Amino acid sequence: GCASGGANTETESSAGTLLRSAAKLPEPFTVPLPVPPVLRPVRPGHYEITQRAAEVEILPGLRTTVWGYDGIFPGPTIESRRGETTVVRHRNELGVPVVVHLHGGRTPPEHDGYPLDLVAPGAAREYVYPLDQPAATLWYHDHRADFTGPQVYRGLAGFHLVRDDEEDALPLPRGEREVPLMITDRSFAADGSFAYPSVDPSLLGQPGVTSEFVSGVLGDCILVNGAPWPVMEVDAARYRFRILNASNARRYRLALDPPGPGFTQIGGDQGLLAAPVRHERLQIAQAERYDVVIDFSAYSPGQEVTLVNRLGDGGTARVMRFVVTRRAPDDSAVPDRLADVRPLSRSDAVAEREFTFRRGGAEHHGMTLWTVNGMPFSADGVVAEPALGTVELWRLRAQNVPHPIHIHLAPFQVPGTAHGWKDTVDLGNGDQAEVLVRFEGYRGKYVLHCHNLEHEDMMMMANFVVR
Numbered sequence: 099g100c101a102s103g104g105a106n107t108e109t110e111s112s113a114g115t116l117l118r119s120a121a122k123l124p125e126p127f128t129v130p131l132p133v134p135p136v137l138r139p140v141r142p143g144h145y146e147i148t149q150r151a152a153e154v155e156i157l158p159g160l161r162t163t164v165w166g167y168d169g170i171f172p173g174p175t176i177e178s179r180r181g182e183t184t185v186v187r188h189r190n191e192l193g194v195p196v197v198v199h200l201h202g203g204r205t206p207p208e209h210d211g212y213p214l215d216l217v218a219p220g221a222a223r224e225y226v227y228p229l230d231q232p233a234a235t236l237w238y239h240d241h242r243a244d245f246t247g248p249q250v251y252r253g254l255a256g257f258h259l260v261r262d263d264e265e266d267a268l269p270l271p272r273g274e275r276e277v278p279l280m281i282t283d284r285s286f287a288a289d290g291s292f293a294y295p296s297v298d299p300s301l302l303g304q305p306g307v308t309s310e311f312v313s314g315v316l317g318d319c320i321l322v323n324g325a326p327w328p329v330m331e332v333d334a335a336r337y338r339f340r341i342l343n344a345s346n347a348r349r350y351r352l353a354l355d356p357p358g359p360g361f362t363q364i365g366g367d368q369g370l371l372a373a374p375v376r377h378e379r380l381q382i383a384q385a386e387r388y389d390v391v392i393d394f395s396a397y398s399p400g401q402e403v404t405l406v407n408r409l410g411d412g413g414t415a416r417v418m419r420f421v422v423t424r425r426a427p428d429d430s431a432v433p434d435r436l437a438d439v440r441p442l443s444r445s446d447a448v449a450e451r452e453f454t455f456r457r458g459g460a461e462h463h464g465m466t467l468w469t470v471n472g473m474p475f476s477a478d479g480v481v482a483e484p485a486l487g488t489v490e491l492w493r494l495r496a497q498n499v500p501h502p503i504h505i506h507l508a509p510f511q512v513p514g515t516a517h518g519w520k521d522t523v524d525l526g527n528g529d530q531a532e533v534l535v536r537f538e539g540y541r542g543k544y545v546l547h548c549h550n551l552e553h554e555d556m557m558m559m560a561n562f563v564v565r
């Protein structure tokens with residue numbers, strides 16, 4: 099099983115409030131799995147994305163308006179090489195301000211998507227990503243202060259893959275057998291539109307505005323790459339899946355049914371592991387990534403293999419299905435050594451700090467906010483000033499409900515686990531984790547926050563400044 103500190107007793111209710119769809123949801127495993135298109139550069143290293151509303155068919159026979167990067171959900175996949183600067187020009191044709199954050203990117207502060215660094219409606223701006231970091235499964239998503247939950251829910255999320263020579267030299271599955279899987283949960287109104295309980299968290303607490311969903315919005319329909327409980331035909335061969343949980347508030351415990359050989363994890367949030375790790379189950383919190391290989395040659399042609407969610411119930415207990423079609427040649431392999439990952443030790447840390455994530459300490463219109471060390475997010479507050487080039491030990495504590503904690507810029511290791519470099523760690527209620535954080539690359543102001551997007555919008559975020 100999975101060794102990371104996780105929310106092992108998690109139930110749907112403790113993560114948020116389930117919103118039931120009024121629309122008719124499809125039979126599971128009838129819609130084919132889509133794969134987001136890879137974005138073509140306008141010239142080498144330069145990309146352009148227009149953020150706009152578009153009507154798409156998610157539920158068969160109904161139209162859903164998404165807010166999409168280039169009008170699609172998930173957005174197009176960007177592929178970059180390590181150390182080659184990628185410039186993405188975003189034009190905002192949505193009627194609201196937006197912010198783009200490259201999650202997991204080691205990015206200068208002015209391009210990191212600080213939550214108040216808005217791109218106004220009708221405006222455009224360039225984000226410059228040096229990507230001086232190992233091959234990894236990154237993703238980009240909206241990060242507008244107070245509105246990240248509703249804006250990501252409407253579709254503003256996409257993959258950004260970083261590749262490098264070390265990874266290319268490995269005989270991992272590739273081409274058609276390397277597939278990104280973005281898992282999200284959504285609920286739908288009767289007309290097929292996305293149902294989100296409050297579009298404006300800043301109104302919470304005012305008359306007639308419900309606060310019932312501030313613990314997190316849970317949908318009853320599971321989408322993979324934007325399709326409801328999809329089905330994918332596979333050869334009886336190895337496949338590499340880059341699994342991302344882009345849900346607002348839902349965490350998953352994934353398993354295969356029938357179990358077969360399970361998942362061989364080759365990478366985590368920030369890139370390849372030193373060596374592969376076998377899992378029967380993968381617990382994946384919001385924003386975490388698991389890069390895995392599944393070997394379908396263990397099944398026979400004709401067999402159906404369902405990706406299930408052991409934390410779900412009814413519809414949310416199912417994610418997608420693979421149908422094994424035929425035996426086929428496979429020259430891929432998972433080597434015993436994958437990448438150089440130098441383990442940090444506590445003695446590398448030059449400072450220790452503690453951050454408690456809980457509900458309380460601050461109020462807004464009579465609503466109790468979600469806070470970091472009792473303080474709600476503010477543009478001026480600074481909770482830590484680590485020095486560039488150092489490692490610090492940060493003790494992260496979760497109270498009230500589970501919280502997945504994400505630190506911008508600085509990758510970290512969780513001592514005693516085999517998950518390599520991470521940027522997001524899941525904490526169960528009452529849990530604490532010690533993480534060894536390496537501050538490298540850039541000086542400036544960044545945020546750490548809970549990646550339950552409703553908690554984040556309700557102020558569970560803080561600034562740190564690398565000096």
Ligand code: C2O
Pocket residue numbers: 199201239241385504506545547549
């Ligand atoms: Cu994925 Cu600060 O976010």
Ligand code: CU
Pocket residue numbers: 455468500501502548549550553554558
């Ligand atoms: Cu939280």
